[in-house]
Amino acid sequence: MQFIEEANKKALEIIQKAQPTLVGMGIAGDVVPGMHKHLIMHAGPPITWDRMSGPLRGAVIGALLYEGLAQTPEEAEKLAASGEIEFDPCHHHNAVGPMAGVVTASMPVFIIENKTAGNFAYCTQNEGLGQVLRFGAYSSPVIEHLKWMEKTLYPILKEALEIHGPIDLKNLMAQSVQMGDEVHNRNKATTSLFIREMASSIVKTKASREDQARVLDFLNSNDHFALNLSMPASKATMDPVGQVRHSSVVYTMARNGTDFGIRVAALGDRWFTAPAEIIDGLYFPGYSTEDANPDIGDSCITETMGIGGFSMATAPAIVQFVGGTPQDAVNYTTQMYEITLAESDSYKLPPMNFRGAPTGIDIRLVIETQILPVINTGIAHKKAGIGQVGAGVVHPPMKCFEDAFEAYVGLLDDEGLLE
Amino acid sequence: MSVSDLFKQELKVVNMGLESFYTDLRNQKVPTIQVQWKPAAGGDRKMASLLDRLKRSQ
DSSP, X not given: OHHHHHHHHHHHHHHHHOOEEEEEXXXXXXXXXXXXXXXXXXXXXXXXXXXXXXXXXXXXXHHHHHTTSOSSHHHHHHHHHHTOSEXXXXXXXXXXXXXXXXXXXXXXXXXXXXXXXXXXXXXXXXXXXXXXXXGTOOSHHHHHHHHHIIIIIHHHXXXXXXXXXXXXXXXXXXXXXXXXXXXXXXXXXXXXXXHHHHHHHHHTSSSOXXXXXXXXXXXXXXXXXXXXXXXXXXXXXXXXXXXXXXXXXEEEEEEESSEEEEEEGGGTTOOEEEEOOOOEEEEOTTOOGGGBOOOEESTTHHHHHTOGGGGGGGOGGGHHHHOSOHHHHHHHHHHHTTSEEEEEEEEEXXXXXXXXXXXXXXXXXXXXXXXOOOEEEEEEBSSTTSOEEEEEEEOOOHHHHHHHHHHHHHHHHHTTOOO | OOXXXXXXXXXXXXXXXXXXXXXXXXXXXXXXXXXXXXXXXXXXXXXXXXXXXXXXXX
């Protein structure tokens, strides 16, 4: 239908021309729209405390301890269940968060501006691996590390960024997909490029030599640091697509550890949800699918834009982390062209003969071909506080797409656009 | 060319649908490729009818 094709053309133009740029840092309570002291933002579609999975509950407990709203985990649980705390998806506040995705008022965030559309996106700083809040850990060292990130890492990076000036994240990620990152589960090149950009500015800050060195050591030790830049860059790119009437392009995919949710441009802010899947992947020694929490996190905003699992071919090394062979990675990417409308002008994949990343998921194509988006992801333990137990490949439930497609056709029908 | 002429030549087969046909021919060393084909919407009637609704309106 001509009007759908025109709407999708507009959606693709928004994606292709987006210019996500790291413009600064701030404290969530000061800069994130709608943030307040008693709000806990989380990954995925909306969810209530009673339906939250272990890692998300753990992260909520940790966040309440971090904010000083509770003194013990028991007190935090009681407060979380009391109704005094508001829970709302990061996505409702122009933000994204990996795994549990918990963001509270005192947390520092990166500020990303899409210079083309003028919209903003926000994301916290990545904590590293091991015992971390995003996997639901809330022990004292986790909270102390978050405090170090707030009191030392953040001021130094903020000042360094002011010295350096804005960083073009599209350019950074376009380079890293040619250096073996798919920029979701492999961020080694992106993180390295970020350090290269920032190093001299970090040593020019007023902070002590010791703190500067500790910041550089932390960045160097955390291969996933740049995930918290690629996610908001993808979010800033995709959000304006949500304003395009009649477009059948998916502009959000996200999971809260209980439900998987998608949003489609023509259907605005409405979520289409279904139970999140268990991830097929490689488990760390001593763990198995029995330990796994269902799929969790906003990080599949990268796949929604066309990187991550969609660009897996460009990251052959990742199969050692998520399972499979380099040929499987090429097959996944090849298959994603079947459900997308275009190839990225910016993210070019060398192993695909420099084809652009598969871009613009069309729900019509997902329904017609029955091919589901592929997502590379980490696996959280189902119990709060244990952390990451593996990584693998997962798909959204087909039901999200079926319900969205039915609603989409219904909308067009209601508007008298169908014969 | 008649069908009988076809079988006098070396066969090169493109198989759609049941993969066991492809496997059997491969086992007999007949050059064969498998096309991954599924009916629209995997045969789901409700989804297929919605797709059809969109296509009919073009």
